Amino acid sequence: MATKKKTPAKAKSILTTEDKKFFEAYINNPSPTGFEAEGQKLWLEYLKPAIDKYEVDNYGTVYGIVNPEAKFKVAIEAHADEISWFVSYINDNGLIYVKRNGGSDHQIAPSKKVWIHTRTGKKIPAVFGWPAIHTRKDGKEQNPQLTNIFLDCGATSKKEVEQMGVHVGCVITYQDEFFELNNRYFVGRALDNRAGGFVIAKVARMLKENNKKLPFALYVVNSVQEEVGLRGAEMVAHTIHPDCAIVTDVCHDTTTPMIDKIVEGDFKSGGGPVLTIGPAVHNKLLDFVLETAKSKKIPYQIDAASRSTGTDTDAFAYTKGGIPSVLVSLPLRYMHTTVEMVSIEDTENVIKLIYEALLKLTPKFNFKYL
Numbered sequence: 001m002a003t004k005k006k007t008p009a010k011a012k013s014i015l016t017t018e019d020k021k022f023f024e025a026y027i028n029n030p031s032p033t034g035f036e037a038e039g040q041k042l043w044l045e046y047l048k049p050a051i052d053k054y055e056v057d058n059y060g061t062v063y064g065i066v067n068p069e070a071k072f073k074v075a076i077e078a079h080a081d082e083i084s085w086f087v088s089y090i091n092d093n094g095l096i097y098v099k100r101n102g103g104s105d106h107q108i109a110p111s112k113k114v115w116i117h118t119r120t121g122k123k124i125p126a127v128f129g130w131p132a133i134h135t136r137k138d139g140k141e142q143n144p145q146l147t148n149i150f151l152d153c154g155a156t157s158k159k160e161v162e163q164m165g166v167h168v169g170c171v172i173t174y175q176d177e178f179f180e181l182n183n184r185y186f187v188g189r190a191l192d193n194r195a196g197g198f199v200i201a202k203v204a205r206m207l208k209e210n211n212k213k214l215p216f217a218l219y220v221v222n223s224v225q226e227e228v229g230l231r232g233a234e235m236v237a238h239t240i241h242p243d244c245a246i247v248t249d250v251c252h253d254t255t256t257p258m259i260d261k262i263v264e265g266d267f268k269s270g271g272g273p274v275l276t277i278g279p280a281v282h283n284k285l286l287d288f289v290l291e292t293a294k295s296k297k298i299p300y301q302i303d304a305a306s307r308s309t310g311t312d313t314d315a316f317a318y319t320k321g322g323i324p325s326v327l328v329s330l331p332l333r334y335m336h337t338t339v340e341m342v343s344i345e346d347t348e349n350v351i352k353l354i355y356e357a358l359l360k361l362t363p364k365f366n367f368k369y370l
Helices: 017-028 037-050 158-163 191-209 231-240 283-295 312-317 344-360
Strands: 053-056 062-066 073-079 084-090 095-101 113-117 123-129 150-152 171-174 179-181 185-188 217-223 244-252 274-277 301-304 325-333 340-343
Touching: 017 037, 017 185, 017 191, 037 053, 037 062, 037 191, 037 217, 062 191, 073 191, 073 231, 073 312, 073 344, 084 158, 185 191, 185 344, 191 217, 191 244, 191 325, 191 340, 191 344, 217 231, 231 312, 244 312, 244 344, 274 283, 283 325, 283 344, 312 325, 325 344, 340 344
Parallel strands: 073 217, 073 244, 244 325, 274 301
Antiparallel strands: 053 062, 062 217, 084 095, 084 171, 095 150, 113 123, 113 171, 123 150, 179 185, 185 340, 274 325, 325 340
8 A cells, every 4th residue: 555755844933923913013003115203113122132233324214233232243234215205296186196115116006095295284085086988089098107196085176185284295195905816915005115124134033032142232223215325225234334235135036927037037926035146245145045045945036237236235245345235035926016015934034044144143254255
């Protein structure tokens, strides 16, 4: 009689109910570029049990510090901001036109529900309207563009809109919220890159919970304004000037339709963290992280960046004579939409990889090539 092969038992998740509740609240909280403060407060409350002190810079980047007296400094970093819109023009009929704040996708906007955030803190609901299919002519349809998408907040005049507190410069975020899909994926807006913020905070909490004492100062950095040019990372890298940095962000799951693998590379959700090779990535630090992944049997994928990584890695790498930096990315589907999707397993493996790399790293690490 043939014996059935046993299916390997699935490893116990490292994510607790508390972790997931925080992650959901963090994703659902609006944190648009330039207006990240409320999200940063949530993140800091989750991080506080794991750190000795924290600092907030002039533009809102927050960093927690473990073992602050140590001379050797290591940063683990993510960015806190999400793409959004600005009110740019209000017409006489009370319809609102917009401009981007970061890389917002105009093609997904029609029929989306949004919040317009006023200077007083009040949130005004609105929708991106779009002409009914019955009124559009076959072959002559307009595609959504920055010049024709518009918001309707239920007002009938510019004056009524202004009386609501809405004016040029108000920031706009989508109302879509976080959920889990098929017990396999986290889905929501702004997983780029609050998933990274969650990852680095969880790493710090694991170090604390497991009583791990690092021989260096650990800076857990949640930077602002990445979506408009890596600005927060650029500022904080000058401020703390770490001896090295492990940066985490998202990259594309290129198995999704209409993405050219020849151009974008071959990565998939569930395949493990993506490690980038490129000029901004320090080769010796990358080799160290690769060896950590191999020794701990953590799956990984490899990307190549021809010039820049397009992430905060570039800001750290080229600051103050060069900060040795490495990029650990989380494969993500549907980037810059309201249904960004990451594998739960990948999320855990990015956490494990950064955690294990920190445990192996020492102040005696030789970053010199020659």
